[in-house]
Amino acid sequence: MATSITRTKRGKGRDIAAPSRPTQKDIALAAGVSQAAVSLVLNKAETPSVPPATRTRILEVAQELGYRPNHPARMLRSARTMTFACVIPDITNPFYPGLVRGLQTVAAPAGYDVLIFDTDGRPEGEVRAVEWLLQGRADGVVATFFHLRASQLAVLSRNGIPLVRLESQHKPDGPLAIDSVYIDNVEAAAEMTRFLIARGHRRIAMIQAEFGPSQRRAQGYGAVMRDAGLSPDFITDSAYSEESGARAMKRLLERKERPTAVFGASDVLALGAMEAARIAGLSIPNDIAIAGFDDIPVAKLLGLTTVRQPEFDLGALAARTLVRRLLPGGLEAPGKSHELKFEIMKRTSA
Amino acid sequence: MATSITRTKRGKGRDIAAPSRPTQKDIALAAGVSQAAVSLVLNKAETPSVPPATRTRILEVAQELGYRPNHPARMLRSARTMTFACVIPDITNPFYPGLVRGLQTVAAPAGYDVLIFDTDGRPEGEVRAVEWLLQGRADGVVATFFHLRASQLAVLSRNGIPLVRLESQHKPDGPLAIDSVYIDNVEAAAEMTRFLIARGHRRIAMIQAEFGPSQRRAQGYGAVMRDAGLSPDFITDSAYSEESGARAMKRLLERKERPTAVFGASDVLALGAMEAARIAGLSIPNDIAIAGFDDIPVAKLLGLTTVRQPEFDLGALAARTLVRRLLPGGLEAPGKSHELKFEIMKRTSA
DNA sequence: TTCGCTTAGTTATACGTATTACTAAGACAA
DNA sequence: TTGTCTTAGTAATACGTATAACTAAGCGAA
Numbered sequence: 001m002a003t004s005i006t007r008t009k010r011g012k013g014r015d016i017a018a019p020s021r022p023t024q025k026d027i028a029l030a031a032g033v034s035q036a037a038v039s040l041v042l043n044k045a046e047t048p049s050v051p052p053a054t055r056t057r058i059l060e061v062a063q064e065l066g067y068r069p070n071h072p073a074r075m076l077r078s079a080r081t082m083t084f085a086c087v088i089p090d091i092t093n094p095f096y097p098g099l100v101r102g103l104q105t106v107a108a109p110a111g112y113d114v115l116i117f118d119t120d121g122r123p124e125g126e127v128r129a130v131e132w133l134l135q136g137r138a139d140g141v142v143a144t145f146f147h148l149r150a151s152q153l154a155v156l157s158r159n160g161i162p163l164v165r166l167e168s169q170h171k172p173d174g175p176l177a178i179d180s181v182y183i184d185n186v187e188a189a190a191e192m193t194r195f196l197i198a199r200g201h202r203r204i205a206m207i208q209a210e211f212g213p214s215q216r217r218a219q220g221y222g223a224v225m226r227d228a229g230l231s232p233d234f235i236t237d238s239a240y241s242e243e244s245g246a247r248a249m250k251r252l253l254e255r256k257e258r259p260t261a262v263f264g265a266s267d268v269l270a271l272g273a274m275e276a277a278r279i280a281g282l283s284i285p286n287d288i289a290i291a292g293f294d295d296i297p298v299a300k301l302l303g304l305t306t307v308r309q310p311e312f313d314l315g316a317l318a319a320r321t322l323v324r325r326l327l328p329g330g331l332e333a334p335g336k337s338h339e340l341k342f343e344i345m346k347r348t349s350a
Numbered sequence: 351m352a353t354s355i356t357r358t359k360r361g362k363g364r365d366i367a368a369p370s371r372p373t374q375k376d377i378a379l380a381a382g383v384s385q386a387a388v389s390l391v392l393n394k395a396e397t398p399s400v401p402p403a404t405r406t407r408i409l410e411v412a413q414e415l416g417y418r419p420n421h422p423a424r425m426l427r428s429a430r431t432m433t434f435a436c437v438i439p440d441i442t443n444p445f446y447p448g449l450v451r452g453l454q455t456v457a458a459p460a461g462y463d464v465l466i467f468d469t470d471g472r473p474e475g476e477v478r479a480v481e482w483l484l485q486g487r488a489d490g491v492v493a494t495f496f497h498l499r500a501s502q503l504a505v506l507s508r509n510g511i512p513l514v515r516l517e518s519q520h521k522p523d524g525p526l527a528i529d530s531v532y533i534d535n536v537e538a539a540a541e542m543t544r545f546l547i548a549r550g551h552r553r554i555a556m557i558q559a560e561f562g563p564s565q566r567r568a569q570g571y572g573a574v575m576r577d578a579g580l581s582p583d584f585i586t587d588s589a590y591s592e593e594s595g596a597r598a599m600k601r602l603l604e605r606k607e608r609p610t611a612v613f614g615a616s617d618v619l620a621l622g623a624m625e626a627a628r629i630a631g632l633s634i635p636n637d638i639a640i641a642g643f644d645d646i647p648v649a650k651l652l653g654l655t656t657v658r659q660p661e662f663d664l665g666a667l668a669a670r671t672l673v674r675r676l677l678p679g680g681l682e683a684p685g686k687s688h689e690l691k692f693e694i695m696k697r698t699s700a
Numbered sequence: 701t702t703c704g705c706t707t708a709g710t711t712a713t714a715c716g717t718a719t720t721a722c723t724a725a726g727a728c729a730a
Numbered sequence: 731t732t733g734t735c736t737t738a739g740t741a742a743t744a745c746g747t748a749t750a751a752c753t754a755a756g757c758g759a760a
Contacts, residue, residue: 021486021509023746034710039748049708071485072425073746076715081422083465092451092647097442104441104468113487115433115465118454135421136371137463159371271651297442298648301621373716384740389718399738423716426745703760711752722741729734 022065031061038062042069080139083113084322087129087143089121089212093240093268094296095311099166102315103142110323112139121211121239123147133161140322142166142315146211153178162325164318168213171337177325178335181317185213185293188307188342189220189263192291195305195344196261197228201289205233205259207248207269209240214265217293221263233259237269245272253280260288261350267292267299267306274302274349289350295343303348310340372415381411388412392419430489433463434672437479437493439471439562443590443618444646445661449516452665453492460673462489471561471589473497483511490672492516492665496561503528512675514668518563521687527675528685531667535563535643538657538692539570542613542641545655545694547578551611551639555583557598557619559590564615567643571613583609587619595622603630610638611700617642617649617656624652624699639700645693653698660690 024038031038033054040047041058050058075081084107088096104114115138119125126148133141133156141156144166156163157176165171165178168185196204206221208214222232235252237244245264249272252259264270270292274284282288292299295308317338324330374388381388383404390397391408400408425431434457438446454464465488469475476498483491483506491506494516506513507526515521517532546554556571558564572582585602587594595614599622602609614620620642624634632638642649645658667688674680 021484025746035747036711036749037709039746040709043748051708054708068481068484068486070426070746071487072422072429072431073715074748075422076420076426076717076745077747077749079422079715090451091441091454092447094444094447094647097444097447100466101440101442101468104466113465113467115463116450116454117463118451131418134371134418136418137421275651297444298651301625301648301652375716385717386719386740386742387738389716390739393718401738404738420716423745424718426715426747427717427719429745701760704758706757707755709753709755711750713748713750715747717745718743720741720743723739725737725739727734727736730732 021070022067023070024067026065027058027061027067030065031058033058042067079136081137082111083115083138084319085115085117085129085133085138085141085143087117087119087126087133087141087145089125089144089146089240090118091116094298095267095294095309098297098311099315102312102317103319104315105312106316106319106323110319112319112323119145121146130156134159139326140164142318142322144212150174150178157331160331162322162331164321166314166318167337168216170339171335173337174335176335177331177333179321179325180335180337181314181321181340182337183309183314183340183342185216186220186223188309188344189217189293190224191220191342191344192263192293192307193221193224195346196263196289196291196350197224197230199261199289199350201261202230203233203257203259204230204261204263205235205252206263206265207245207252207273208234208236208265209244209269210236210238212240214240217265240266240268242268242272242275245269246276247272249273249276250280253277253282258288262288262290264290264292267294267296267304270304270306270349271298271302274304284349291350295345299345300347305347305350306345308343308345313340371420372417373420374417376415377408377411377417380415381408383408392417429486431487432461433465433488434669435465435467435479435483435488435491435493437467437469437476437483437491437495439475439494439496439590440468441466444648445617445644445659448647448661449665452662452667453669454665455662456666456669456673460669462669462673469495471496480506484509489676490514492668492672494562500524500528507681510681512672512681514671516664516668517687518566520689521685523687524685526685527681527683529671529675529687530685531664531671531688531690533659533664533690533692535566536570536573538659538694539567539613539643540574541570541692541694542643542657543571543574545696546611546613546639546641546700547574547580549611549639549700552580553583553607553609554580554611554613555585555602555609556613556615557595557602557623558584558586558615559594559619560586560588562590564590567615590616590618592618592622592625595619596626597622599623599626600630603627603632608638612638612640614640614642617644617646617654620654620656620699621648621652624654634699641700645695649695650697655697655700656695658693658695663690 024035027038028035117129140162142164162177165180167180167182171180225232235248237248292306295306299306374385377388378385490512492514512527515530517530518535521530575582585598587598642654642656645656649656
């Protein structure tokens, strides 16, 4: 009868050094109580059925063994992952890190982690994200979907996963646990356009992206232009990237009659445009004025006139909404749309 | 005997609408087989004990019910979370999103998700990160630790969690499953300093942060300065932020004898310095030259001369290292240090 | 003396999966 | 007819936790 001193659990077949954290069972064994007693003491602030003496003994043993709760087991047992998913096109777009930070700032004190899922703004990526969420990996989601419609997202609600969408306009309240936080992009773009017109610009072009919030921004711009008796001038490139912005700008600069101002549907597009203009030897804003949308951190450094969307606050509000949804009974409430205010940041580029 | 048509599982006591995804048991029931058979078919490419007919029947039923594996249950059973943690000071520092992207790009095809944990570069944050990792929430970690030493990180290895550190210099190989990826920060800073001297600068100041890679960069700068018979001029502010950079720059500009060049220990510090210089009415690089370290995306737009650290590649390499570590037996190999090359990006600011 | 209440717990079960060990039925050979 | 081998699965168990349901011992009151 061989006596095994090295307590190698999980070392069933192979006896390789298989590290294994102490469990409640180990604590129970060492403290001479049952596993249930351990669980009770570890989780409840007050334990009527466990007297102080036993309580402290259990806590001491736990401390001594360096016990940490096994998160996966907890998740399974309590059907809570304590994780929020953040589904966005691309974390390298400077708009999103601030949003993520806002999320974390509210989520962390409430005990939730934040997991990032990049879709690249492509339909397949968004479908994969939903697939993934249905595996029960997150308790709630904050997401920007460019392609999926409400009908394709309803499956999340049906599976008890609340969703907060980052939107570009007010959404009507619905019965499902789908909320939204938004900034009135139509009005914001309109106001920026009015500002450019007031500055004396008449030939104003807008650089658009194919999908996403660009649509609403174009709408606001188009309406104001037409109201002012000017003709909207859209130029569309594929993505929200500097390359797209630069490409579009180059096309604009090749025209016989150039615009005097260019409104980028997002800051990264505007930055690409600025870069292209600079390469072409143009001075900003004298030769050509440029405006953007988002107010990413660099916009300030580059003096880009733009529409401020408070990313941090958006993230924080979204997280607060999720936390509330995950309170008991929180899923029953109808979906609501929360508005945050934009601000026109007048800088040197326009 | 009441017949319950609405299949409401989990509805033990309260019969509120408690949505519940189908499990393997449900499939088994519907297909007239055992749960074990379902698990087998769903997970193995070849099932000698399940004939094709039964196999397809099971798969069809699974499809029909919209089955998705329950991730927490899988985690518990297989002791794999299929998650990498990325522990960094702050996702809003523009250096990190690219790193995260590099991580994701390698992790996703291998089946791993990426979770972000911000430490704010503070000791408590780093301790919390380790605590958190010990709960078995991730299979591996990519991390930047400013404060914790190897001895405090060894606990991760002891618990079977491989770690890849982002480092600023070569680390000696050790027996634990702790690898590192690094860029030779000493040499990089030295080369940048030589460049500044070659440009004719003699009074060169360096803006440092209190902790982190700033140390190595200061070392390279200091060595070259002394070799050239110049006296190093350090000015330290707390964090890696624009505010810190601006504050430090303001102090430099208050001096009677101003430096002709300022070397920021990171790009965000350099950007803050640029902004402060501009506010003070100085022209860059005529009145004062500025250099940075990191080559964050905006550096290019602002014409900041800096040291390029390939963030994306660092992330990708770190992820590849982790994936390899998590292959069977991968934890036994000694820790290795991988070097990536920097590049001096000569732009207009210096 | 018996009942009931409190104290201090324990036992049992479930969450959904993966895997090991087992088995019943039939085919075929000796 | 018996024994062996294959086929087609199944039953049982474990992962670590949370919790509902139960109980044994001791004490006071009726």
